[in-house]
Amino acid sequence: MKDLKTYLESGILEQYVFGDLSNEEKLDVENNALQYPEVRKELEEIENALMSYARSNAIEPSEKVKTNFLNSINTIDQVNNSPSINTGGASLRNLQFYKYAFAASLSLLFLSGILLINLNNKLNESYVQLAVLQSDNQKFSNQVNYKEGELRDIKNALQFYQDPAAYKLVTLKGSTKAPDASLLVAFNADKEEVMIDMTSLNMPSNDQEHQYQLWAIVDGKPVDLGVFDANDDSTGMKKMKFIKDVQAFAVTLEPRGGSLNPTMDKMMAIGNI
Template sequence: MEELKAYMESGILELYVLGQLNAQEQAEVEAMAIKYPEIKQELEAIEIAMEQYAQQQALEPSAGLKNKILSQITQEPVKEIILPTPINYAPYESKIRTLRVALATCASLLVVSGVMLYKTHHQLGDAKDQIASLSLEKEQFTTTVSHMRQTNNDLQKIADMPNDPDWKIVKLAGTKMDPSAKMVVYWHVSGKHVMVDNSKMGLPANDKTHQYQLWALVNGKPVDLGVFDVKADSTHILLQMKEIASAQAFAVTLEKRGGSPAPTMDKMVVMGGVSI
């Protein structure tokens, strides 16, 4: 009896129930179960205990879950998955073995779920890219609308100038440095506003180390009105310059970037007098 007890406590019966023995070992356990009722009872007790534990820990999937997951991945109707018919084992074959088929199917469903989650992750990534693209398009559209609104305001301001006698439209012509150069300056006498017309600027493009500088000639002395680049500001037609209360003429010289305290006379590009 001691040998029988030691055999039952060796763990071989649990391995048998779990299907972890080879054919020879299985045959030995089944022979012992036929010979000793105690072993048969112990096998049945182990089977019941493991089956109860499996049922307690199991999560019951909803009906049609397998087909629903596969259908979402392939986007095609999936035929009903037929599980293998359980095999009728020998009289003492474990009931738990039939559960291994279901466990294998659950493992397959987990793999399928992983694939679906991976695909969903990529779909979310695509959605984020589309949102970013839409945001960029919205930003570009907003910029375009803002540009059009500013352009319309500038054009309206130019159109209203002839109705205000305080606006002086001064056309600057090219000098010996560039006879073909030309540009237009708008000066509001009472308001002191000075603007240059970006759309009518016929000056050679300046490089990164130089800028054009606008000067007002006041009683024969040059007064700095600020620097600008040729069509660097594409948003505005009118470029706002420094204010001036009086002027007899306007001129533009090409200076080092940032401007100069006094005009470089041999770099004067355009000049024009103010008509009274």
């Protein structure tokens, strides 16, 4: 949203609370409320303000008035038989006024409460529906990103197999941590490319909390070249980060997203150029 402040001051949220919007406009408000905490907070403040207004405008008789009202009910015959007709008429009119005012205030408060509860329930239902839609959209977006990644790997593989002689192949062999582990790394200094052959990958599948991380050893120091996952169906050439003057490559198992420095006791494979 370009101008959230203008949107909040436009009055559309008040119209939503009072039910004055079309279905399309209501859906837009609910979508904005789900995306922007400021909009959701403003809606809640409007609802609270409406409830406060209902309460503040309800006539709340004082204890003295309530007592007089109840006493008047028990003594209404005495009031009607008072020697002063004018005084009796005034007392009766006051009694009727308090009676209807008290009932009206309770009715207003009750109806306002029902209205706000219904509005809040509808708003919560809309939040749930929009959350489901956003979840579906996110799943679709993740699938698209996954397919795009597969296409990139295939493109990298074609590039490698079209000119394999241009790449120096480095075979990483398992460490004492994983004696059977292995991985083939393709290195091209002229094209500034480092790729790993996922088809050659021989390492246990990593879980959701961990990823494998490729390191380049440059002047005796490890340099991060990116992370990757080991799956049973891993294929293609995956392009990693590039750095010059590499002396060796190594793979460690790290927390998902990678680490700043390699975890040496989780060294999986290593190979010198």
